[in-house]
Amino acid sequence: MTIEGASPLGETIREFARHLGAERALSGHTLRAYLGDLRDLDAYADRIGLEGPAELDVTVLRAWLSRQHALGLSRATLARRTAAVRAFTSHLHRRGLLSSDPGALLGTPRRARDLPVVITQDQAGRLLDTVDATGPEGLRDLAVLEVLYGTGIRVSELCGLDVDDLDGARRTVRVLGKGGKERTVPIGEPAVRAVQDWLRAGRPAFATEKSGPAVFLGVRGGRLHPTTARRIVHERIAEVGEMPDMAPHGLRHSAATHLLEGGADLRSVQEILGHASLQTTQLYTQVSAERLKRVHRQAHPRGSAAE
Structure with missing residues (x-):
């Protein structure tokens, strides 16, 4: 007993x-x-x-x-x-x-994996080109969006970035991912420029003694919290309109899909995203295929069944 x-x-x-x-x-x-x-x-x-x-x-x-x-x-x-x-x-x-x-x-129940919702490349461009980047918050929010979409990193990884993790000359960023695994991710010029603008003209307005080396800060000077980063993404997407609402992970999904659509090989995308398994990355090939089928149905004269 x-x-x-x-x-x-x-x-x-x-x-x-x-x-x-x-x-x-x-x-x-x-x-x-x-x-x-x-x-x-x-x-x-x-x-x-x-x-x-x-x-x-x-x-x-x-x-x-x-x-x-x-x-x-x-x-x-x-x-x-x-x-x-x-x-x-x-x-x-x-x-x-x-x-x-x-x-x-024990057997493992197979998980039903819904295809993630992603934005198109045109929608991504519209989101990033229409952000009001005036003032410290605007500069920060644009940099957050540019880095999330431009690198495909997770929101926790974004919030964990320190100033010396960004190498603007080599256009890379050092990321601490799941399980404490470190990886180096390429970052495009627009994202580098947005982060540098934030560091120069925005971050000093928020920085306090408790800011430490964090790249992204909240308005009270502490390291940006993932909840705040999620709010930024939701609000900025809502401002653009006519786009599916999504969290930061939606921008990660979109970045991966657009890399594959642009010709990147699966292994490279796996390394960029920090996936432990290639099977996880393969999900994005299905997203691209579904999108192509949608375009074919809408645009080809014999893409859909006759009514």
Whole structure:
């Protein structure tokens, strides 16, 4: 029997959380999601009368995942929960708390991947050419948009940039990506010019003692927060009008799609974006193909079925 008030897996989950925080380079968001998933497993184990981690087996895990499916969870969430429990049982097995690893027997639900919404090259040009870049905020917002679209980096990577990460002469930017992996990304002349204009004529108006080396600042002088960067993108797109609303990741999707449409090879785009898997990058080839089919249907005399 478990001690009154204790849960079957609570202590091992807490120990696993310490392990993840110390030894695995997971983002804070992924770590919180994994622990939430395992707490749900812990509650299920308690309901069915498990007394400890040694009683976890593949039948229990499959029953728990089946229940999640019955509750209507998406395939993406089920895939993440499967990954979380696999990491957990593997850790328990290595510690000797499980004689075998039941998580290794779980299949991974295939995620349905919707094609990302992207803007056209003309729309991207209109967005960047119509930003009112007067005043410190205007200079900053234009530089934010130019860098996001011009490099395809993530919003967290943009907000983490320091002044010495930008090499204007070589037109490259050093980026710290997921898992603490560093990469060098090419950056076009318009983005370099926009950042230099911001650093020269905009940043000093916001800078304080707490600004440190951050390239992009909020109005109070601290490093620009991703939430603020997202607001900038939404508001500036809304000002242009007749464009799909999107977050910074939409500009990343658009940059990748436009690179491939311009003739860039898949491996180069993978390196620019910092994708661990080429399969992730291949999604953008589907976006380009879908766009070409749309253009064909609209423009070719035999592109669509006769009405």
